[in-house]
Amino acid sequence: MPAPRVYKTEAIVLRQRKLGEADKIITLYTPNYGKLEAVAKGVRRPKSRLGGHLEILTYTSAMLAQGRNLDVVTQAQVIESFAPVRDDLDRLSRALYAAELVDRFSPEGAESYHIFQLLLATLRRLAGGAGADVVLRYFEMQLLNVAGFQPQLHHCLGCQRPLTPVPNYFSPAAGGVLCSSCGAGTVSSRPLSVSALKVMRLLQDGAFGNVSRVRIGSRLAQEVEFHLRAYVIHVLERDVRSAAFIDRLRREGIGEPAGVSD
Ligand SMILES: [Zn+2]
Numbered sequence: 001m002p003a004p005r006v007y008k009t010e011a012i013v014l015r016q017r018k019l020g021e022a023d024k025i026i027t028l029y030t031p032n033y034g035k036l037e038a039v040a041k042g043v044r045r046p047k048s049r050l051g052g053h054l055e056i057l058t059y060t061s062a063m064l065a066q067g068r069n070l071d072v073v074t075q076a077q078v079i080e081s082f083a084p085v086r087d088d089l090d091r092l093s094r095a096l097y098a099a100e101l102v103d104r105f106s107p108e109g110a111e112s113y114h115i116f117q118l119l120l121a122t123l124r125r126l127a128g129g130a131g132a133d134v135v136l137r138y139f140e141m142q143l144l145n146v147a148g149f150q151p152q153l154h155h156c157l158g159c160q161r162p163l164t165p166v167p168n169y170f171s172p173a174a175g176g177v178l179c180s181s182c183g184a185g186t187v188s189s190r191p192l193s194v195s196a197l198k199v200m201r202l203l204q205d206g207a208f209g210n211v212s213r214v215r216i217g218s219r220l221a222q223e224v225e226f227h228l229r230a231y232v233i234h235v236l237e238r239d240v241r242s243a244a245f246i247d248r249l250r251r252e253g254i255g256e257p258a259g260v261s262d
Pocket of ligand 1: 157180
């Protein structure tokens with residue numbers, strides 16, 4: 001929806017970059033206007049009234065005015081700052097990853113109330129002390145769903161037959177699971193255990209409350225992370241602007257987990 005000349009919106013701050021001497025360009029994710037960039041003037045000055053209300057990952061209420069190129073933030077007020085996330089480097093890095101993924105998956109101006117709600121819920125879960133791994137996997141899978149890239153986890157993408165509870169294969173290039181006959185020897189497909197497929201289906205179809213109650217051992221968690229990460233990278237590779245982010249994901253990414261290598 002096009003924004004009026006002066007408008008108020010809730011937003012989560014995804015990113016910031018410096019502009020000129022004292023300003024910043026802030027990337028916001030809003031419930032009704034999707035992702036947008038706006039100028040925050042003077043926020044790098046120590047006495048700025050705006051600065052503290054536009055920190056990265058802050059859930060804020062902002063007043064914006066349409067500018068010739070970019071809109072300008074005229075007022076902002078923190079709604080939630082997710083302090084426990086900022087005090088814990090591990091949770092902070094995961095929250096930043098979630099914000100960056102939303103940024104990468106969202107074209108400017110394409111509104112998605114679901115993505116806004118998903119990011120907000122993810123930040124609240126990280127701040128509230130839920131298991132950070134399961135929070136992130138759930139976020140990744142749900143973001144893929146909402147963005148229209150949900151992997152196929154119920155039938156084989158080769159022969160179209162329903163999957164049976166035997167070790168199958170996960171293929172990012174195919175867009176999901178290949179059965180034990182179709183997946184064997186296929187480039188880019190990796191063995192997928194029965195348990196990992198169950199967990200991935202639960203992440204795709206289940207409510208977070210149900211997913212978070214399931215006990216997932218570290219090896220299984222690693223396998224699920226490996227497949228989801230590979231799939232996210234595959235989807236993002238179509239977007240050349242994401243090249244640096246993909247390199248970082250690869251560098252930070254886990255190696256192929258034990259028992260999943262071919
Ligand atoms: Zn098949």
